[in-house]
Amino acid sequence: MAPRIAVLGCGYWGSNHIRTLKSLGALYAVSDQNSDRAAGFAAEQGVLHIEVDDLFTHPDVDAIVMALPPQFHAEAAIKAVTNGKDVLVEKPIALTVPDAEAAVKAAHDNGRIFMVGHVLRFHTAFEKLLELIKAGHLGKVRYIHSHRLGLGKFHTENDALWDLAPHDLSMILAITGTEPLEVRGEGAAVLDHLSDFAHLHLRFPGNVRGHLFASRLNPYRERRLTVVGTKAMAVFDDMEPWEKKLAVYKHSIWQDNGQWASTTEEPTYIKIAQGMPLTRECQNFIESIETRNQPRTDGEEAIRVLRILTAGTVAHNKG
Known part of the structure; x- marks a missing residue:
């Protein structure tokens, strides 16, 4: 069975991830601070709408794709990995190197996959x-x-x-x-x-x-x-x-x-x-979740870019 992945953030890149993960059979839920927007995507794709406050501890969510304004990425990623979720974080993963290092370290300490969306x-x-x-x-x-x-x-x-x-x-x-x-x-x-x-x-x-x-x-x-x-x-x-x-x-x-x-x-x-590069990126994320191997674009690469x-x-x- 494919991992159950939720997309947090239903903006431009989030909507792309939603459609791509749905096509790969791995989209489980969507979430956004704008509940109406998230509910619309959930109904369109036939998946769950989970409120943001409930997403990180939801027992049936294996991983979260984060497509948020970058100032929120690090905090959200830390919250996700400490609750046992693997993460794919859109670029940039943070606005400071210390924030990025803290998020990547949290993933490592909790045995979670940390991937960054360097799609090219x-x-x-x-x-x-x-x-x-x-x-x-x-x-x-x-x-x-x-x-x-x-x-x-x-x-x-x-x-x-x-x-x-x-x-x-x-x-x-x-x-x-x-x-x-x-x-x-x-x-x-x-x-x-x-x-x-x-x-x-x-x-x-x-x-x-x-x-x-x-x-x-x-x-x-x-x-x-x-x-x-x-x-x-x-x-x-x-x-x-x-x-x-x-x-x-x-x-x-x-x-x-x-x-x-x-x-x-x-x-x-x-x-x-x-x-499609995004399809191949999401496939790599799914494979990393299933095999526990590091993704091609991992957290260390994201830190080097930052x-x-x-x-x-x-x-x-x-x-």
């Missing part, structure tokens, strides 16, 4: 990109840059950096396999005191460099991750159709009589299997 780690194009890198097809990775741009999703507590960058940072950390030695950040607030634009500059061991640009005030959408290696370059562009989401460029660059020269080639588009976000925020606030 489950995108088949990224999985294939990571496979190519590990197999040496790009050579030694020298530079990684990501652009995540769009219009909208304005929050009262977290800015463009905290809202948009976690997914990209999770992918960059998976590629480098280590945390950066240096983080430099620049931000710009246009609408109010929260940054609408954010740049992060990252330096990793081995002189690997990274750059991230996030914007919520952009007239067009861009979802692109580029990896530059010594043998080839690869681009994961999530705005492209499936057959063009992952491209490899085998350019050649060399020195001739002290001058740099290069040749360019047409991209090779890598065949990837189609699949450290970078915090360092970047401090840096650009000083700027």
